[in-house]
Amino acid sequence: MLRKNIEVPLLDLKAQYRRIRAEVSQAIDEVLESQQFILGSKVQRFEEQAASYLQSDAAIGVASGSDALLLSLMALGIGAGDAVLVPTFTFFSTASSIARLGAMPIFLDIDPENYLIDPKSVEAFLKERCRPHPDGQGLMEPKSRSRIRAILPVHLFGQCCSMTPLLSLAQKHHLHIVEDVAQAFGARALLSQRVSKPVGTIGDLGCFSFFPTKTLGGMGDGGLVATDKKDLADKVRMLRVHGQGSRYHHLAVGLNSRLDAIQAAILAVKLRYLDQWCEERIQRAHLYQNLFSGTGLVRDKIISLPAPGNERSHVFNYYVIRVQQRDDLKQYLRGHGIQTEVYYPLPLHLQPCFAHLGHRQGDYPNSELATSQVLALPMYPELTSEQQEIVVQKIKDFYRK
Ligand SMILES: Cc1ncc(COP(=O)(O)O)c(C=O)c1O
Known part of the structure; x- marks a missing residue:
């Protein structure tokens, strides 16, 4: 419970x-x-x-x-x-x-998968x-x-x-x-x-x-x-x-x-603790993956998860998922005491300080789409499985309400 x-x-x-x-x-x-x-x-x-x-x-x-x-x-x-x-x-x-x-x-542009x-x-x-x-x-x-x-x-x-x-x-x-x-x-x-x-x-x-x-x-x-x-x-x-x-x-x-x-x-x-902390992050990423696969949201393409990070290829400094209705979900989670973050809301080619380079919306579609869909979920070595279950449950509630 x-x-x-x-x-x-x-x-x-x-x-x-x-x-x-x-x-x-x-x-x-x-x-x-x-x-x-x-x-x-x-x-x-x-x-x-x-x-x-x-x-x-x-x-x-x-x-x-x-x-x-x-x-x-x-x-x-x-x-x-x-x-x-x-x-x-x-x-x-x-x-x-x-x-x-x-x-x-x-x-x-980026590879949209990763x-x-x-x-x-x-x-x-x-x-x-x-x-x-x-x-x-x-x-x-x-x-x-x-x-x-x-x-x-x-x-x-x-x-x-x-x-x-x-x-x-x-x-x-x-x-x-x-x-x-x-x-x-x-x-x-x-x-x-x-x-x-x-x-x-x-x-x-x-x-x-x-x-x-x-x-x-x-x-x-x-x-x-x-x-x-x-x-x-x-x-x-x-x-x-x-x-x-x-x-x-x-x-x-x-x-x-x-x-x-x-x-x-x-x-x-x-x-001295870095390896242990990276392993703990990877374990938490695996738990997110297991919990999300039980919700059906990945199967229904409502959310997509990061790669599992085999052989330390990913140490999950941030656990970033891609979702539909990102801003509404973020607000909903905030209302339930769950903090999330958007890394990053605006790609660099559209930053005002780089306007002189002459880029326009549409120049890098994969990156632009990512800025509207990515959401970083709570992730740190001390995150408890109960906290992770709550995060996943609330995301499920949001999409299945
Ligand atoms: C991808 C990336 N590059 C560079 C930096 C710059 O590092 P710092 O904040 O230590 O100047 C950061 C972090 O803030 C970062 O995330």
């Missing part, structure tokens, strides 16, 4: 904090005792632990996921006259990082809409005459993009790959039948966010760049400290973008 009037938040960070309070307090205390707040041993230790978890040569702590993207693109020397291919259905800073550097984001950049759209764009750059190096987008420099796939909601075709396209056309892993720390991409790798270590650089809602969330802002390329790692390290080569000698105009030592200490504690 389900209890009535039980609240189900989208995310309950307090529940996670209760599990690790003592360890977190001790970690913060150690930083306070050391009074070493900027870089130093805690940041270095966390970077080493993150690199070891990711099996990458370098992991560089920065101030946010947005800065991780910005610094990665800067390290590749991307700027005015360049263009980067990016899905239009993602968080804003995936594309703002490109625009911020004076480069052009070229938006592409909301991820569709390698077929990338291939079609490169083949049909680009031509060789007049200087003989690489491809150019003819209208803007921008040189295509990179692909920026986003492992949205915790789910890995299909990296193998993107890697071969990048190789064929001499493009870089910068992975946006803000929502997918802990996920693994299957590169062949036997080989899987942590996401964020497949392209040239992987950009992680420690925004508190992420699979590995800090207690404030934070981010990380992972790379196996020494020259790129050195550049990111230099750029995150004002482009400083040696003390007060600046080789480039960089940023002040360092991972805070208190955040690094907290993240080092949380990293």
